[in-house]
Amino acid sequence: MDTAVRAIPVRHWGRWVSGGAVVLLVAWLVWSAARSGFVDAAQVRHYLFSPLILQGLRATVILAVLSQATGIVLGVAFAVMRLSKNAVASWVAGAYIWFFRGTPVLVQLFFWYNGVPSVWKSIDVTLPFIHTTLYSARMVDFMTPFMAAFLGLALNEGAYMAEIVRAGILSVDPGQVEAAQALGMTPLLTMRRIVLPQAMRVIVPPTGNEFISMLKTTSLASAITYGELLRRSSDIYSTNLQVVPLLVVASLWYLVLTTVASGGQYLLERRFGRAGSSVRRRRRV
Amino acid sequence: MTAPMVQAERVRKSFGRVEALRGVDLTVQPGEVTVIIGPSGSGKSTFLRCINHLEQISSGRLWVDGELVGYRQEGDRLHELREREVAGRRAAIGMVFQRFNLFPHMTVLQNVTEAPVRVKRIPAGRARATASALLERVGLAGKVDSYPAELSGGQQQRVAIARALAMEPKLMLFDEPTSALDPELVGEVLAVMRDLAADGMTMIVVTHEMGFAREVGHHLVFMDEGAVVEEGPPRQVFAEPHEPRTRAFLSKVL
Numbered sequence: 001m002d003t004a005v006r007a008i009p010v011r012h013w014g015r016w017v018s019g020g021a022v023v024l025l026v027a028w029l030v031w032s033a034a035r036s037g038f039v040d041a042a043q044v045r046h047y048l049f050s051p052l053i054l055q056g057l058r059a060t061v062i063l064a065v066l067s068q069a070t071g072i073v074l075g076v077a078f079a080v081m082r083l084s085k086n087a088v089a090s091w092v093a094g095a096y097i098w099f100f101r102g103t104p105v106l107v108q109l110f111f112w113y114n115g116v117p118s119v120w121k122s123i124d125v126t127l128p129f130i131h132t133t134l135y136s137a138r139m140v141d142f143m144t145p146f147m148a149a150f151l152g153l154a155l156n157e158g159a160y161m162a163e164i165v166r167a168g169i170l171s172v173d174p175g176q177v178e179a180a181q182a183l184g185m186t187p188l189l190t191m192r193r194i195v196l197p198q199a200m201r202v203i204v205p206p207t208g209n210e211f212i213s214m215l216k217t218t219s220l221a222s223a224i225t226y227g228e229l230l231r232r233s234s235d236i237y238s239t240n241l242q243v244v245p246l247l248v249v250a251s252l253w254y255l256v257l258t259t260v261a262s263g264g265q266y267l268l269e270r271r272f273g274r275a276g277s278s279v280r281r282r283r284r285v
Numbered sequence: 286m287t288a289p290m291v292q293a294e295r296v297r298k299s300f301g302r303v304e305a306l307r308g309v310d311l312t313v314q315p316g317e318v319t320v321i322i323g324p325s326g327s328g329k330s331t332f333l334r335c336i337n338h339l340e341q342i343s344s345g346r347l348w349v350d351g352e353l354v355g356y357r358q359e360g361d362r363l364h365e366l367r368e369r370e371v372a373g374r375r376a377a378i379g380m381v382f383q384r385f386n387l388f389p390h391m392t393v394l395q396n397v398t399e400a401p402v403r404v405k406r407i408p409a410g411r412a413r414a415t416a417s418a419l420l421e422r423v424g425l426a427g428k429v430d431s432y433p434a435e436l437s438g439g440q441q442q443r444v445a446i447a448r449a450l451a452m453e454p455k456l457m458l459f460d461e462p463t464s465a466l467d468p469e470l471v472g473e474v475l476a477v478m479r480d481l482a483a484d485g486m487t488m489i490v491v492t493h494e495m496g497f498a499r500e501v502g503h504h505l506v507f508m509d510e511g512a513v514v515e516e517g518p519p520r521q522v523f524a525e526p527h528e529p530r531t532r533a534f535l536s537k538v539l
Contacts, residue, residue, distance in 0.1 A: 173386075175382060175384055175386040176386060176388065178339055178382070178386065179380075179382060179386035179387075179388070179445075180388075181339060181372070181375060182337055182339065182375055182378070182379075182380035182382075182449075183375070183376065183399070183400035183404065183448070183449070183452060184372045184373060184374075184375045184376025184377075184400060184404045184405075184452065185372060185400060185403065185404055186368060186369055186372045187368055187372075189403055189404070193399065193403060194388055197390045198388075198389065198390055
């Protein structure tokens with residue numbers, strides 16, 4: 001007697017139908033775009049590694065890394081101030097976050113690049129009393145496109161990072177602070193050695209998102225003539241009119257940058273997820 | 286007679302409108318083990334936390350080793366201490382918490398050496414040697430490189446005791462050190478505390494372990510509703526409590 005019974009898995013007909021529809025739609029988009037003659041693959045290949053584009057790529061990476069790094073430092077400082085018992089510090093940090101989160105980055109960039117040099121004509125760093133000038137320049141010379149883009153992006157990022165770091169600090173068990181205090185550790189030492197290392201688990205994932213976002217936000221600096229990736233691309237297509245191939249080139253490079261950054265984020269999360277294993281256990285309770 | 290290690294005079298503490306301490310008077314002599322018992326919400330833990338200034342008292346006076354907690358006296362003036370000075374005073378008082386509060390991102394050894402190295406600026410090598418000796422004393426010589434999450438509750442609490450001892454405190458505060466432990470792990474922590482008491486450490490222990498109170502305590506304090514109701518030698522208080530509230534409490538826990 002044959003006792004074998006054939007088990008028939010559930011057939012997901014809906015998935016096959018919808019999947020097919022998506023494939024057809026994408027195929028049609030590619031085909032119609034190719035037929036239009038505006039997406040020239042040869043042009044894309046030609047410009048992908050052209051010196052101007054690579055210069056722009058380097059400028060994008062430099063601006064993003066510097067702005068993000070400065071944003072993280074500002075974020076930690078303002079988060080600690082925001083949570084401080086010192087009312088002045090807390091209020092200043094609150095006002096900073098309110099202002100920079102509350103206005104568009106593009107407006108901030110225009111403000112740094114166009115607004116500041118027309119309001120303040122020069123910048124002087126002078127030691128008081130002994131009248132030694134360390135640095136002096138006309139504001140228009142100081143506020144280069146790079147400087148304006150860096151200041152705008154870093155200060156804006158600092159406000160977002162401050163909220164991320166604050167959430168991280170608040171996620172640490174108050175018993176940790178008490179234990180550190182009971183051992184005679186000062187508030188600063190407690191923050192540096194006990195609280196921040198444990199807050200990293202909560203801070204790192206959204207910071208990775210912030211950096212990925214920053215890589216793309218740098219494209220706004222093209223509006224104030226900073227020669228990053230998008231600006232270089234548009235410089236080229238404004239002379240040869242190969243608009244779509246150059247936008248494809250820029251997009252491909254942005255995808256490369258964000259993909260690499262995502263990989264880095266994954267490694268960082270694995271590194272910092274380990275430390276707080278007992279924190280993880282406490283959460284379940 | 287020697288100067289008391291801790292002296293409290295009409296110590297009060299309010300949290301908003303709730304009065305946690307309503308005038309606590311208490312004296313702890315050096316080398317003495319004082320055990321504080323009482324129902325939950327009686328203010329035992331709050332009083333303990335006032336001693337190392339984790340809570341600031343609302344009124345009354347509290348001395349530790351002859352110095353007013355939270356203040357520095359110059360002539361007839363009292364100056365409130367800055368955070369840094371408060372930290373300096375706390376460094377001389379060890380505290381063990383109900384929930385251990387070990388630093389989860391550090392190994393057992395790092396937990397014990399962190400404060401001596403960072404606060405007392407003891408050279409790392411010497412701090413490690415001291416820490417190893419202390420960990421051996423609490424029976425955890427083999428666990429120096431483990432992380433707290435890899436240890437049982439009893440082991441974690443013994444590390445916490447070693448961590449406090451590494452600062453060479455003149456006074457040790459225990460805030461319900463065995464309340465978060467599985468019953469079979471309570472004994473190993475009490476054994477370490479017993480050993481410490483035999484060594485002459487001044488200890489204030491808030492606990493529900495009546496056996497420990499009776500055998501190790503020199504002085505038993507019963508607190509209820511934010512005040513000391515009755516105190517005396519443990520055997521005497523356990524055998525013939527004078528106050529009805531003490532009798533009622535003891536009849537429930539013994």
